[in-house]
Amino acid sequence: MGGQEAFLGKTLTEKILGRKAGKDVEAGEVITVSPDCVLSHDNSAAIIQEFRKLGVKKVKAPGKIVIVLDHIVPASDEKYAQNHKSIREFVAEQGIPHFFDINAGICHQVLPEQGFALPGKVIVGSDSHTPSYGALGAFATGIGRTETACTWATDEIWLRVPETMRIDLSGCLRAGVFAKDLSLKLIGDHGAEMANYKAVEFAGSAAGDFSVGARLTLANMSAEMGAKNGYFAPDAKTLKWLEGRARGPFVAVASDPDARFETVLEYDLGALEPQVACPHTVDNVKPVAAVAGKPVNQVLIGTCTNGRLEDLEAAARIFQGRKVHPSVRCLVIPASWEVYREALRTGALAVLADAGCVILNSGCGPCLGAHEGILAGGEVCLSTSNRNFRGRMGHRDSEIYLASPATAAATAVGGKITDPRTYA
């Protein structure tokens, strides 16, 4: 096929992967590509052990590797400290230029901020929320530890070109309703495997209205739909956000008007209510009204899903002149140090601290149950994170509810699950 013809009728994913493979590709095909960026975090310690088994001394493309310490930062015990130490030593030994220590933030916020997540790029990461970078028009997907080690050695990975589900968005979100509510509604309506193995394109007249932060939330949550990658076509907003951040040139691509989509869903944003995912699955979703009044012990505002400036500010608007309920521990974790410093500058952190929130170092915090706010048996947490699986944040008999930062703040004030519009 000729060069022009080859790119007719393709989705964004087919175009990005086709350019990388150096040929016309379509959904279903298995290709081998050299990624632009390979992400890992604290799990690099385990990846290094696998890499050593391969019998090669050096990683093949050190400049493509990005390592961000974020899961347990600073280290909470000797084992984690040893992991971090071995990663720092490996970074020095291999001459890996892009290493972010415990004072950077969550990888899924740091890679966009630091200009690695760019339109048209292929990014693989040994973390399931790697699809986040689709918010900026990249193809980004999660992989395992062994294949990360092998990709370090070979600079290659096999990928199946996914089919694409398009979600057409129209209308405007009403006050008190956010991108998080949309993602929960989608997963509640269609189940946690609604997009298993597939790409998800957020499109339609309202897609462009979402801020880059909100796009990161939706692309992040596409992982909870089972998606291989989730994305927004890059637009003027994307390019503006990348000014002064992009680490190099990039080529922005979008799906062709006649591209093949396996499924198309339509959602009117104006019809959405605040949503809550109830224990113990992300697709057990109800309108906040159905669970309002449920007492909570802890509220978590942060994570790679909802720890950005606009999230902290949405929470601060509710906390303004109010206090965290005496029976609630409210933890706030800015997604990155950039967000932390910005929230200091705008005053959002002062409002949160004055309200009685506990502000923690940028990182994953208690989201995955490793430190900083583990739940005891019988305790209930409402969190802005992305997973509420049994035992994830601590005891197997604890409960996690997922919601937007506004619902989280309202819940912290009320001491029980509360509709954020109560405090509008």
Added chain:
Amino acid sequence: MSQGKVWKYGDNVNTDVIFPGRYTYQIMPPAEMAKHAMEDLDPEFAASVKPGDVIVAGKNFGCGSSREQAVACLKAAGVQAIVARSFARIYFRNAINLGLAVLQCDQAVDTLENGNAVDLDFARGEIRSAQGTFRFLPLPESVIGILEAGGLLEYTKKKLEKE
């Protein structure tokens, strides 16, 4: 062909209940991982599972985190295969990459119950039991090379040696 007992579970068995997050960033040998296998779903599992046993589950098995221990702990516990309606995509990749058979077969999931004895015949692509014989979907050709090499690490090692 080898025989095992069925451990039956439902839909959306996630990586947090297969291998809890509280252990994820502790580096431990596979035998130690096996002690925590399915800890938050079925506390009986780790103590009673026998080499050759088979997990039979519903749709979207292994959803959630990319943690490879969710495959490694079951493999170390002696599980010879997982039969499900469907697998979450990273789990599917990890299983192939670590050399654990992941088989899709709706009929087997519909019929088999906890404790049933099954024989797996990979050559014929069959699951045999007193409850019936079920054919599973053949694995994609592209990944058979990796499985045959004993996992991605061995596959890559051989490839690098050739270069």
